[in-house]
Structure formats: C-alpha cells, structure tokens
Amino acid sequence: MMKRFVVALAVTLTCASASAESPADTVRIGVIGPFTGGSADFGIPMLNGVKLAVDEINSVGGYLGRKLELVIKDDRADPAAGRAAAEAMRSEHVVAAIAFCNTGVAMKSIDVFQTAKIPLIVPCATGTPITTTYPAKDSYIFRTSARDEIQAPFVVKDIVRRGWKRVAVLADRSGYGEAGLKDVKGALEKQGLTPAYVGRFDVGVKDLTAEMKEARAAAANVVFTYTVGPENAVVARAREQIKWKVPIVGPWTLSFPFFIDGAGSLAEGALMVQTFIAEPSNERRTSFLSSYSKTYKTPRIPVPMAAAQAYDSIYILTYALLGIRGGDFSGPAVKEALENIRRTYYGVVATYEKPFSAADKDAIDESMLVLGEVKKGQVTFAYPESARKNLLVQRKKAS
Structure with missing residues (x-):
C-alpha cells in the first residue's frame, strides 16, 4: 500500500x-x-x-x-x-x-x-x-x-456507562495537568457530576499514598489521572500500597512506557484514550x-x-x-x-x-477516538467494537 x-x-x-x-x-x-x-x-x-x-x-x-x-x-x-x-x-x-x-x-x-x-x-x-x-x-x-477537551469527555462518558460515577481526579501541577483537570471537571459537570475527590501533586512526586487514601475515604470508585511522566506509575503503586482495587483511567499518557513499564503488572486493565493503536x-x-x-x-x-x-x-x-x-x-x-x-x-x-x-x-475530533486498555503489558482495544471500527480509518465529522 x-x-x-x-x-x-x-x-x-x-x-x-x-x-x-x-x-x-x-x-x-x-x-x-x-x-x-x-x-x-x-x-x-x-x-x-x-x-x-x-x-x-x-x-x-x-x-x-x-x-x-x-x-x-x-x-x-x-x-x-x-x-x-x-x-x-x-x-x-x-x-x-x-x-x-x-x-x-x-x-x-x-x-x-x-x-x-x-x-x-x-x-x-x-x-x-x-x-x-x-x-x-x-x-x-x-x-x-x-485535545484534552475531547479526550476528557470521551473517558467520562465511558466510565459513566460502566457505572463509575464517584470520580477521584489526580492531576499534576504542570500546564498539562492544570488544563486537563479543568477539562475533566467540565466533562463531569455535563454528566451532572462533580469529582468525589481532587488531588494535586508536583511533577516528580515519588509517593501518592496519602492522596490515594483520601480518595478512598471519599468513596471514589474510579481514579482519573492527568499527568505525563512516571507519576502515573506512582499512582498505580500507591493504589497497590493501600490494597485498593479501583480502576485507573486517563488520557493518552497512560499508554506511555513510563506507566506500562514503570507500573508493570499494576498497569493491567488501565483505560485510556487513543487515536492510533499499533x-x-x-x-x-x-x-x-x-x-x-x-x-x-x-x-x-x-x-x-x-x-x-x-x-x-x-x-x-x-x-x-x-x-x-x-x-x-x-x-x-x-x-x-x-x-x-x-x-x-x-x-x-x-x-x-x-x-x-x-x-x-x-x-x-471525537469520532476518531477509541478506548485503549493495557493487557499483558500492551495497549489494545478495550472493546471488540472499537477493533472493528478501526478496520476503517475514520474521517472528521462535518462541523
């Protein structure tokens, strides 16, 4: 071809x-x-x-x-x-x-x-x-x-469909985390929801156990992360440290080696936005x-x-x-x-x-997005219908 x-x-x-x-x-x-x-x-x-x-x-x-x-x-x-x-x-x-x-x-x-x-x-x-x-x-x-303005609603719509409506948001204090947090809050608001918990942290943080305990205390049933580097793996390790079996979701950064390799088996099942799955x-x-x-x-x-x-x-x-x-x-x-x-x-x-x-x-645009999932250390399609959709390369919807 x-x-x-x-x-x-x-x-x-x-x-x-x-x-x-x-x-x-x-x-x-x-x-x-x-x-x-x-x-x-x-x-x-x-x-x-x-x-x-x-x-x-x-x-x-x-x-x-x-x-x-x-x-x-x-x-x-x-x-x-x-x-x-x-x-x-x-x-x-x-x-x-x-x-x-x-x-x-x-x-x-x-x-x-x-x-x-x-x-x-x-x-x-x-x-x-x-x-x-x-x-x-x-x-x-x-x-x-x-853009995060379409990534955040895409994930929020999926977690609402799954019945996860008490969302803990963990976002770093970088420009990326700041903008992403705003978009997640906006997406939740459109679904009639507010975050059950919001935790902020500095780039480079090594321990988020306290934040995860606070999220659990707020009765969150899903953790939405917004960070770009090793901090995503820190989130997964903190979840394991407190023995909390809660799903982790996020934008495309959850497909990065920093998370998948850094968290190892703890990354399994994480869900994220993708435009292209290899x-x-x-x-x-x-x-x-x-x-x-x-x-x-x-x-x-x-x-x-x-x-x-x-x-x-x-x-x-x-x-x-x-x-x-x-x-x-x-x-x-x-x-x-x-x-x-x-x-x-x-x-x-x-x-x-x-x-x-x-x-x-x-x-x-949102029509081009699919939901990825970490399975056996690789990102694949979260839903069979997404894999079928991916057989056809998507076009942008007319505005």
Missing part, C-alpha cells in the same frame, strides 16, 4: 510542477520536541515519524524537485529550552514547524510562532489552550493530536508499522500515537504546500493553504478531508 501511495504522490508532484516557478534547493521544516530527557519516550517516536514521512516524500522528488529539509531542535521537555528553540526558528527560514509534545512547553512558545506568522502543527501536546489561545481565524497554531488493522497501518519497524530496527514503538500523528502531520503539510502556486511560502500563504487543503490525505491515524479551516485548527 505504501508503494502505491508514494507512486500516487509522485504523480501529484509531477503534475503540480508544470505550473510552478523554479524553486530553491530545499523546503525547510522546523521540528521541536523532547528528544532527550524525561519525555524522550514519546519525543523520539514523534521525531522518527517525521523523518519516516520526509524520507518517503523525498524519495519521489520532495516538493516539486525540492527536498524537504528538517531543522531539528531539542526542547528537553523544558519550557525555557522550548522557547529558545522556537525563537531560533525565526532565523532558520522554515516554512512551518512540527513541534511540541508537552503542553507546558508549547504554551511557553506558541506566541513566538503566532507573532512571527510561522505556521505550527502540534503533533503530540494535547492541552486544550494550545489551539484556543488565539481566535481561530487569526491563529497560526494547528494540531493533529486529540495493531495492523488495515493496509495503511500495516505498512506504516512495518516501515517504522524496519527503519528503526524495533519491534515496538514506545508511543505509537506520537509517531503516527507526527507522520501524518508531514503529509498534511506537504499536501497543503502543493496547493500553493507561485512559490509563495510566506507564513500567511502557508496558513491559508493549511486551512484549504484540496486533496484528501488517506493517513495512518485518520482520513483527512479538509482537516483544518479558518474556524477550526484541530484535525482530530
């Missing part, structure tokens, strides 16, 4: 080149993420997904004969480093950037891209404010990950998983969603650039092209038919 897609892209590029002006040598794309440090377990898959897509596109001529060239900078999951990397993109002559896995880092940096009018596609970070800080029609901030459920996904495994010599992607969403981001950007005539790669021109992509991209995560518009900068 991948070969057929690359051939189709080559035909598209050839046809488009007939009306293009003579280009410069390369098209430069910025990439910023946590490639070292505590968030590298999903930063590296993000970068690998970007590189895999770029290599495929360059193998058929790049953009009208111009190779895609990556300008890569490591933010180490540090907001100050992320902002410095964003500032550096101003002088790198990038047409756009694929950047950020951490909400706190993104929120420290998005104003740089907005002010410089450099389109930014966020492939991993999910904090709702990332794409709501600026009015949509003026915003240069796009996203291909599922099972060869159809031809597109089989091809992507095979290419990733062969290229990076690994049987397992640590965080498959990060890789797949970043991979799709590069193709979406390329499709947008193909809609530009006259070689105008100015920020406003690329922004408009992203808002008016004319060709449907049959991606790994979803089928992207007009993924963005002047009024909507999020490519993923």
Whole structure:
C-alpha cells in the first residue's frame, strides 16, 4: 500500500510542477520536541515519524524537485529550552514547524510562532489552550493530536456507562495537568457530576499514598489521572500500597512506557484514550508499522500515537504546500493553504478531508477516538467494537 501511495504522490508532484516557478534547493521544516530527557519516550517516536514521512516524500522528488529539509531542535521537555528553540526558528527560514509534545512547553512558545506568522502543527501536546489561545481565524497554531477537551469527555462518558460515577481526579501541577483537570471537571459537570475527590501533586512526586487514601475515604470508585511522566506509575503503586482495587483511567499518557513499564503488572486493565493503536488493522497501518519497524530496527514503538500523528502531520503539510502556486511560502500563504487543503490525505491515524479551516485548527475530533486498555503489558482495544471500527480509518465529522 505504501508503494502505491508514494507512486500516487509522485504523480501529484509531477503534475503540480508544470505550473510552478523554479524553486530553491530545499523546503525547510522546523521540528521541536523532547528528544532527550524525561519525555524522550514519546519525543523520539514523534521525531522518527517525521523523518519516516520526509524520507518517503523525498524519495519521489520532495516538493516539486525540492527536498524537504528538517531543522531539528531539542526542547528537553523544558519550557525555557522550548522557547529558545522556537525563537531560533525565526532565523532558520522554515516554512512551518512540527513541534511540541508537552503542553507546558508549547504554551511557553506558541506566541513566538503566532507573532512571527510561522505556521505550527502540534503533533503530540494535547492541552486544550494550545489551539484556543488565539481566535481561530487569526491563529497560526494547528494540531493533529486529540485535545484534552475531547479526550476528557470521551473517558467520562465511558466510565459513566460502566457505572463509575464517584470520580477521584489526580492531576499534576504542570500546564498539562492544570488544563486537563479543568477539562475533566467540565466533562463531569455535563454528566451532572462533580469529582468525589481532587488531588494535586508536583511533577516528580515519588509517593501518592496519602492522596490515594483520601480518595478512598471519599468513596471514589474510579481514579482519573492527568499527568505525563512516571507519576502515573506512582499512582498505580500507591493504589497497590493501600490494597485498593479501583480502576485507573486517563488520557493518552497512560499508554506511555513510563506507566506500562514503570507500573508493570499494576498497569493491567488501565483505560485510556487513543487515536492510533499499533495493531495492523488495515493496509495503511500495516505498512506504516512495518516501515517504522524496519527503519528503526524495533519491534515496538514506545508511543505509537506520537509517531503516527507526527507522520501524518508531514503529509498534511506537504499536501497543503502543493496547493500553493507561485512559490509563495510566506507564513500567511502557508496558513491559508493549511486551512484549504484540496486533496484528501488517506493517513495512518485518520482520513483527512479538509482537516483544518479558518474556524477550526484541530484535525482530530471525537469520532476518531477509541478506548485503549493495557493487557499483558500492551495497549489494545478495550472493546471488540472499537477493533472493528478501526478496520476503517475514520474521517472528521462535518462541523
């Protein structure tokens, strides 16, 4: 399938080149993420997904004969480093950037891209404010990950169906945890519920036994976590420490190695939001998983969603650039092209038919989400119907 897609892209590029002006040598794309440090377990898959897509596109001529060239900078999951990397993109002559896995880092940096009018596609970070800080029609901030505003209600609806209505929320004090807590409370309110307990903790905490005891004392029957790193495993260990058999649910971060490997058998049964589960459920996904495994010599992607969403981001950007005539790669021109992509991209995560518009900068909607569950140390589908749904790559619902 991948070969057929690359051939189709080559035909598209050839046809488009007939009306293009003579280009410069390369098209430069910025990439910023946590490639070292505590968030590298999903930063590296993000970068690998970007590189895999770029290599495929360059193998058929790049953009009208111009190779895609990556300008890569490591933010180490540090907001100050992320902002410095964003500032550096101003002088790198990038047409756009694929950047950020951490909400706190993104929120420290998005104003740089907005002010410089450099389109930014966020492939991993999910904090709702990332794409709501600026009015949509003026915003240069796009996203291909599922924002927490849709992740939280998706999980809440499921736990209500299961009869778990006394929800304890444990959220860290990072920008990610702060935004996620707000979205969980909003989702519960829409169901006529309020949290039975809310516990806050600092990133890096090693013991949450006291918070778990308080949640149990509040008669909670499910724990909803909102944190991104090893703290999820700390939650699971605290639950075991007090011998409390309560389910753990959360956003996509419960699919990370920090939780699954860190908690070991204690992670079993945890439920989380997913846009992409690494099972060869159809031809597109089989091809992507095979290419990733062969290229990076690994049987397992640590965080498959990060890789797949970043991979799709590069193709979406390329499709947008193909809609530009006259070689105008100015920020406003690329922004408009992203808002008016004319060709449907049959991606790994979803089928992207007009993924963005002047009024909507999020490519993923709730119809594309599935519920994942940890089983035998791997993330799989929580429901058989989700696996059946996954045979068809979902399209964004018309707004």
